[in-house]
Amino acid sequence: MSTRETSVAGQFYPADPNEIEAMFEHYNKILDEHIKDNDILQLKPRAVIVPHAGYVYSGFTANIALRLLGNTDCKRVVVIGPSHRVALRGTSISEYDSYETPLGSLPVDKALVSELKERFGLMFMPEAHQEHSTEVQIPFIKTYEPDVSVVELVYGDEYPANLAEVIEYLLEDPDTAVVISTDLSHYYDIKKANSLDNICLNAVKKLSTVELHQGCEACGKIGVEAMLTAAKKSGLKSILLDYRTSADASGDESQVVGYMSAAFIPN
Template sequence: MKRSMSVAGAFYPAECGQIETMIAQFNSILDSALADSDVLSIRPRAIISPHAGYVYSGFTANIAHRVLANSNPKRVIVIGPSHRVYLRGVSGSFFDAYETPCGDLAIDREYLERLSTLFDISFVPEAHAEHSTETQMPFIKHYLPHTKVIELVYGDMDPVALAKMCEVILQDPANAIVISTDLSHYYPLKVAEQKDMHCLKAVHDLDVEELERGCEACGKIGVAAIILAARALGLKPRILDYRTSADASGDESAVVGYMSAAFVE
């Protein structure tokens, strides 16, 4: 059974060649902008990546996935919030493969089944038509074509419980985590930036309390979980990029915020 694409042609191109062209354009900008920086050589254990349309958030997501590839993980666990289905806890991708425009990614069913013996992971099939996780997969297919993936979609749950799962996942050096989130939605630019700075500060300082001072990330539970796991495991945060939809559209009246970050040993 395959996890079929549900937002190809909407959030990202349905044609592989178009995705490859976009990634090449993003990297051309990165290589020029960060020529004198060490950012592109870091080796993260986990990243935070946005999940809007690639036209808006693709650049921000790309830098996170590009540096994640430096770590060459055996498997990547992609964790994102459910936007369309009410869900309690976590649903796991109990499929055999994950479809992308550039070919399928293998799903590590065996590892997911082992993980589900330690944590309460259900299977709610309709929860997996989820863009927050799916938008990460073409990047993974590009940078880590032979890695195995697991998709975890969460709903109403305690971030401490998700943090414990992240800790266990990251205790295995073969694993990496992608936390998917966008930031504030549809505020004027200046208001959005003020709210989003609470999200960035929370990650930079590994301070979950800061999330409650104004951060309106749709994946705030996941962000809190990776902050708690990073603290427990001694990982250090690096903010990679921040921008809003206004950077692409020019419309500052109602914007969405995007952040990418990395957690390194």
């Protein structure tokens, strides 16, 4: 039985399950105390956009969106993120049997993997799945949806339209939820970062792929564009959940990275 082993546990997030649980409890305590609009915490998204930096920087922002998946009755979660370590053309889909986390493993939906490979011509490049953009989401999924199966897609040089077709197909099944992973601008001062990131935020809010290309510097922009295209065709609207930068954790406003989360719900 093959396992997608952790590759960044102890780096981007704790390897100790007790530490992960303590972080999530901390995030949720803040959420429960400060989110005045309780309707937000009752959302049942079909898809979410989340960041993928170290938990100390972006975990709070990711937690809001991935916690909402726990409100749904989904049976499988498909996590889609950009490749940072391996150059590849197209999209690789994980063919492992299970996905390891410090909190326990989740089964990979092998039937869906086979179906997507055949229908969309996806490949399996094992080295592409040593990828943090997808991996950092799995402990959240294990926490909030402990009984689901997962599928991991990592893309490189990919056409957004191709990925949009995959997402549209996934969203046809009400038992499937989609997670799109991206950070926003990288290493600008806080004022410049906020300006660039607002382009991304407005594009997501309006489902505007045109606006997305007017200065948004998200590292996962291909996945975001695909999600916006699929959302429009699938009758979904977006709700922005959180935006912040690394300066919120580090205090350093000279070179920051931006993070956002959003939920996609039926119109």
